[in-house]
Amino acid sequence: MVAQNSAQVLVASNRGPVSYALHEDGSIGSRRGGGGLVSGLSAVEDKVWVCAALGDGDREAVRRGVSEPGVRMLDIDPAVHADAYNGIANSVLWFVHHMLYQTPVEPVFDAGFRRQWAAYEAYNRAFAEALAEEAEPGAAVLVQDYHLTLAPGMLRELREDLRIGHFSHTPWAPVDYFRLLPDDIGEQVLRGVLGADRAAFLTRRWADSFTECCTRILGGTGRTRIGVHGLGADADFLRRRSREADVDTWVATLREQVGADRKTIVRVDRTELSKNIVRGLHAFRSLLEERPEWRERVVHVAFAYPSRQDLAVYRDYTAEVQRVADDINATYGTAGWTPVLLRVDDDFARSLAAYRLADVALVNPIRDGMNLVAKEVPVVSDHGCALVLSREAGAYEEMGEDAIVVNPYDVTATAAALHEALTMGGDERAGRTKRLADAATALPPQQWFLDQLEALRS
Numbered sequence: 001m002v003a004q005n006s007a008q009v010l011v012a013s014n015r016g017p018v019s020y021a022l023h024e025d026g027s028i029g030s031r032r033g034g035g036g037l038v039s040g041l042s043a044v045e046d047k048v049w050v051c052a053a054l055g056d057g058d059r060e061a062v063r064r065g066v067s068e069p070g071v072r073m074l075d076i077d078p079a080v081h082a083d084a085y086n087g088i089a090n091s092v093l094w095f096v097h098h099m100l101y102q103t104p105v106e107p108v109f110d111a112g113f114r115r116q117w118a119a120y121e122a123y124n125r126a127f128a129e130a131l132a133e134e135a136e137p138g139a140a141v142l143v144q145d146y147h148l149t150l151a152p153g154m155l156r157e158l159r160e161d162l163r164i165g166h167f168s169h170t171p172w173a174p175v176d177y178f179r180l181l182p183d184d185i186g187e188q189v190l191r192g193v194l195g196a197d198r199a200a201f202l203t204r205r206w207a208d209s210f211t212e213c214c215t216r217i218l219g220g221t222g223r224t225r226i227g228v229h230g231l232g233a234d235a236d237f238l239r240r241r242s243r244e245a246d247v248d249t250w251v252a253t254l255r256e257q258v259g260a261d262r263k264t265i266v267r268v269d270r271t272e273l274s275k276n277i278v279r280g281l282h283a284f285r286s287l288l289e290e291r292p293e294w295r296e297r298v299v300h301v302a303f304a305y306p307s308r309q310d311l312a313v314y315r316d317y318t319a320e321v322q323r324v325a326d327d328i329n330a331t332y333g334t335a336g337w338t339p340v341l342l343r344v345d346d347d348f349a350r351s352l353a354a355y356r357l358a359d360v361a362l363v364n365p366i367r368d369g370m371n372l373v374a375k376e377v378p379v380v381s382d383h384g385c386a387l388v389l390s391r392e393a394g395a396y397e398e399m400g401e402d403a404i405v406v407n408p409y410d411v412t413a414t415a416a417a418l419h420e421a422l423t424m425g426g427d428e429r430a431g432r433t434k435r436l437a438d439a440a441t442a443l444p445p446q447q448w449f450l451d452q453l454e455a456l457r458s
């Protein structure tokens with residue numbers, strides 16, 4: 001296929017900035033995505049975004065030649081994409097970097113894994129070839145995340161002239177955990193990323209883990225430079241969007257559902273194993289059990305949006321979240337008080353409303369590349385919000401000082417932290433929220449992206 005766009009700046013990621021839906025009448029509708037990369041890239045004019053077609057709507061759009069300027073969607077064979085995305089990226093690499101395996105029984109790297117790995121290679125090669133076609137001489141190419149660890153090395157072989165960057169939005173596994181991967185596969189992943197001129201991460205900690213993997217397994221990082229860019233919240237957008245009418249309406253609705261005099265502990269996540277939602281619920285239960293004075297006086301507002309429901313372990317986890325929430329409500333709830341307000345349908349305006357209302361935000365992941373919820377809440381908060389934050393979230397590096405920091409596995413300590421957060425004085429809370437918001441917005445998405453581009457070109 002010939003180049004459709006051609007540009008000086010290219011970005012590659014599995015999920016692109018736009019998705020398509022096929023309507024019943026046969027027409028195709030498009031929807032813009034959000035997130036740090038989308039806002040980050042809005043600062044750049046001459047660019048091409050290479051991404052995968054993810055569903056039937058996307059594939060139909062590609063077939064009909066429906067596209068947006070500057071976006072090239074790759075129609076990868078659905079079976080290949082499923083093996084690469086669900087099989088390798090989400091069930092192996094995501095699990096390794098977030099340390100999610102139940103190691104006595106998993107992972108098992110057998111013939112099925114090898115077949116999926118071949119799909120992951122083919123998927124990465126499709127990206128490398130498309131990038132090689134679209135890139136102008138000497139262009140900068142920014143390859144994103146664990147879906148595309150091999151693409152930088154493959155692209156380097158096709159195009160010597162390009163400046164290639166790779167950015168990891170996840171943690172990077174400590175070397176002893178990374179070595180769960182079969183030796184040849186681990187080496188291939190590292191060499192793939194090292195095909196880039198520059199490999200960048202959200203925090204120093206993840207960058208150091210990557211460097212240690214390279215040093216111990218390959219003997220070094222070669223000529224690849226290592227960088228750190230801590231993506232911040234988009235303050236202008238959040239402040240504006242969170243004051244729009246639909247969010248105001250949600251604030252009133254949630255306030256009524258919670259009860260006027262009650263405090264709120266808010267969490268908003270994808271229903272994602274690494275987010276530690278179940279232990280968070282156990283901590284809330286422990287708070288009600290150990291400190292009965294909080295009964296009737298606090299509501300845990302938990303928004304847990306569906307994610308990766310093709311994978312059985314995510315479906316099971318979603319069911320477990322629901323079960324534990326129901327159990328807490330059955331045990332402690334009264335006629336006028338529902339302790340846990342769990343919502344599982346995705347609604348951005350309602351999330352912003354919850355951020356505004358929150359007295360306490362609970363962000364307790366097992367491991368997390370950054371965690372933008374921790375950064376968004378203090379920016380949007382109406383009256384100051386205490387942050388209970390896992391020390392295993394990337395955001396901890398920048399926000400640890402003004403948060404109440406917890407070990408995410410320690411339910412008792414998390415319950416105590418929730419109590420401390422609920423009882424924090426108004427002045428202290430306001431002061432901390434202000435400093436948290438400053439730290440959270442230090443590197444807005446556009447600058448985050450431009451910094452990477454500049455570092456890659458220098």
Ligand code: G6P
Binds near residue numbers: 308
């Ligand atoms: C989170 C992670 C990203 C990852 C994305 C994929 O946002 O922080 O590193 O790329 O999930 O999510 P998806 O829904 O596309 O599987």
